[in-house]
Amino acid sequence: MEKLYKIVFTDYYFPNISKEVDQLKKLGKVEIIDCNDLIRGEVASEDQLLEHLQKYKAMDADAVLVNHAMITSKFISQLTNCQVILRYGIGVDNIDVKAAQEKGIKVANIPDYCIEEVAENAITLMLATVRKIFLQNKLLRNNQFNYEQIKPIRRFSELTVGLLAFGNIARTVAQRLKSFKVKIITYDPYFHQKNLFDWVEFVALDELYQRSDILSIHAPLTSETYHLINQETVKKMKPGVVFINTSRGGLVDEDALYKGLKSGKIAGAGLDVLDYKDENDYSKSKLMELANVFITPHTSWYSEEAIYDLQLKAGRIVYQELLKQKIE
Structure with missing residues (x-):
């Protein structure tokens, strides 16, 4: 008898899942x-x-595909035949990975998802925050613009950009920043192919804080990195630093960031994520009060091409895991 593969989709934001289903149908009989x-x-x-x-x-x-749903140990314990749980995206912090591993279930992700989009958005936020584009636009629209209100603005090529973590997205940021002729420094104790990036200086973490004119964080969110940016690390930062976060809101203690911005220790921030559960109601964040903060609603991942690739790769990965063969 032909095996029936059962595939669960917990949640997604696409109009449909036809791309994934087309891949999964190659397994044979699929529900x-x-x-x-x-x-x-x-x-x-x-x-x-x-x-x-x-x-x-x-x-x-046989498989579960998940976007934002919480895949808890309770949920995992009820699965009797699951071989793979796939997260639509890079981070897997909404999945109890330990519980899955203990049950012999593979947790998969899309490691190269939206790398270009997030890297380009990070650089966009750097330029816009350094050049105070959004403040200028607001002043102009309110007929209040004068040069004194936007001083000082630094020449971008004279700045040192610090990348906290040097994974795929940060490396793409570094590649694209080459043409701006900025100084690039990074801290990542897990990256060892330093010879491939001879234009990047690898430094200790405290040195990264002390030297960065722009500090862009690209670390995954784990129990070890939760609130990595906090009151103590803000104290170590260079006065007048510009802070960028396109990674995870939980990496940053929002109160510490707010105080740093209010005091002037942090000159400005460009954020695509906040340490706030309801991404549809960022208005409750006190960071929204500050003129030197620009916030986007966790959209740095977005392009039509990124969504297309995400769905296609999700279907292929689950297919490969279940059939243990590659699609040619």
Whole structure:
């Protein structure tokens, strides 16, 4: 009898999942359990997901594809036949990886997802914050512009850009910054191919804080990196630093950042993420009060091409894991 593969989609933001399904159908007989519309406009809870899987007799699902849903140890413990849990994206902080590993379930991601988009957005925020583009625009629209209100502005090529962590996105940032002729320094104890980046200086963490005119953080969010930027690290930063975060909001203690911006220790910040649970209501963040902060609603990942690649690769990875062969 031909095997029936059961594939669960917990949540996604695309119009449909046809690209993934087209890949998965190559397995043979496939049943799709789509939980995306369980709660309209919201991500289903673990209990709602489990109830849905029980209703459709899918506790023996072979694979789970997840975007923002919390894949907890409770959820994982109920799965009887799962081989792979795939996260739509790079970070897997919404999945209890340890619980999955203990049950022999592989946790997969899309490691090269939206690298170009996030890198370019980080550089855009650097330039816009250093040049005070958004403040200038606001003053001009209110008929209040004068040069005194935007001083000082530094020449970009004279600045030192510090990259906290040197993963795929940070390396792409470094590649694109070469043409701006800035000094690039980085700290990453896990990166060892330093000879491939002879225009980048690898320094100790405290030196990174002390020398960076622009500090851009690109670390993953883990228990070790939670609030990596805090009151103590802000004290170590160069006066007048510009701070950029396109990674994870939880990397930054928002109170410490706010105080640094209010005091002038941090000259400005360009943020695509906040340490705030409701990304649809950033208005409650006190950082929104500050004129020297520009915030985008976690959209640095976005381009139509990035979404297309994400869906296609998600389907391929799950296919490969279940069939243990590559698609030619």
